[in-house]
Amino acid sequence: MDGNSEQFFESIRSIMHPRNISILDFTYQLPEEKIAAFPLTERDASKLLVYKSGQITEDVYRNIATHIPAGSLLVFNNTKVIQARILFQKPTGGVIEIFCLEPYGEGIHEFSTIMSRQQRVRWKCMIGGASKWKGGALSKQFNTGNETVEVKATLLEKLSDAYVVELSWEPAHYTFAEVLALAGDMPLPPYIKRKAELTDKERYQTIYAEQDGSVAAPTAGLHFTDHVFKSFEEKNISKAFVTLHVGAGTFKPVKASLMEQHEMHSEWIDVNRETIELLLQNAGNTIIAVGTTSLRTIETLYWMGVKTILQPSLSLDALAIQQWEVYETPLADVSCSLAASLDSLLRWMSRNGLDRLLSHTRILIAPGYRYKVAKAIITNFHQPQSTLLLLVAASVNEKWKDIYAYAMENDFRFLSYGDGSLIFTG
Secondary structure (H helix, E strand, O other): OOHHHHHHHHHHHHHHOHHHOEHHHOOOOOOHHHEOOOOOOOHHHOEEEEEEOOEEEEEEHHHHHHHOOOOOEEEEEOEEEOOOEEEEEOOOOOEEEEEEEEEOOOOOOOHHHHHOOEOEEEEEEEEEOHHHOOOOOEEEEEEOOOOEEEEEEEEEEEOOOOEEEEEEEEOOOOEHHHHHHHHOEOOOOOOOOOOOOOOHHHHOOOOOOOEEEEOOOOHHHHHOOHHHHHHHHHOOOEEEEEEEEOOHHHHOOOOOOEHHHOOOOOEEEEEEHHHHHHHHHOOOOOEEEEOHHHHHHHHHHHHHHHHHHHOOOOOHHHHOEOOOHHHOOOHHHOOOOHHHHHHHHHHHHHHOOOOEEEEEEOOOOOEOEOOOOOOEEEEEOOOOOOHHHHHHHHHHHHHHHHHHHHHHHOOOOEOOOOOEEEEEOO
């Protein structure tokens, strides 16, 4: 390729770069009455919009297997929502809300290890009513039925976007997971304008939730039931599970006019060798991501594999995927099959004695991105001007407007407790 050709393709790449996307192009009117405040009584009774080959049809989740090719592989996120909101009442009567986001200063560890800590932990938190907290420890007591437990919160540091809080408790033999389960509330999204109820502990959780760590549910999975899973088995549709702990950043609004000014949030991923091997075995089949978090995870795995091809001696820290790097040199210049990428990643894991990957991803998937792993995505309907809507638009480009207009006109319920869609790419 001569210099002029290289310059031409570089200019085309610059124009198509998601940095240049205006978020105002990804908006629509979402009336409040379209936002589902409660889930349906039956999970799999939710409506399902199916988009394939330019055509829109509708059904219910109970019948979703009929719309998926036999032999497909569905990838689910088995993260579990923690009861991350803790309300402390001051002696004066004011309430301070501490929203636990993620462990602070821990590096990369299994969340299960951190959640099993006893006596005290340090977490990055958002604080409601922070201006009322003038220092000193906040205290809250609750009764387990056998004994009284006291939880204390001490403000340690103010960060640019949050706070560092030490949470401690007595008796110290309780784990942090147990403390949250007893003292915390389910963190419903801010657009659900009601207090969490007892039923939310079950319904704002998938039936396959296993790994503690999320502060928001992977909501595409809320529609799945044992009946649906049985229908998959009957059609030889396989399941795989990854873990991406959903952070509060998933609700972070895009306030910048251009995406290059938006800082994408980072989220923890945890994927074992068996899952990567299953993805490799199905590289020639239809792989479907259940939810935006599963999609971000499996697409991240592809790019991690590319990194190990480019640099076989790469460190674990350097394996993490940053916001823009998949669109830029050297990663964007690599033409690599899914099989080659995952094979390289597995070899890298073997060289480093790893049976699972614990890392971070900040990948921003938006129009201009081409899916490397998923052939379809199952997902709910997302907020206007959100990174989640950009991710959906990456799969169908301008057709997202037709999909959302159809949903709006045909009484689909929106956002976390709402209905959903099965969208095939292309």
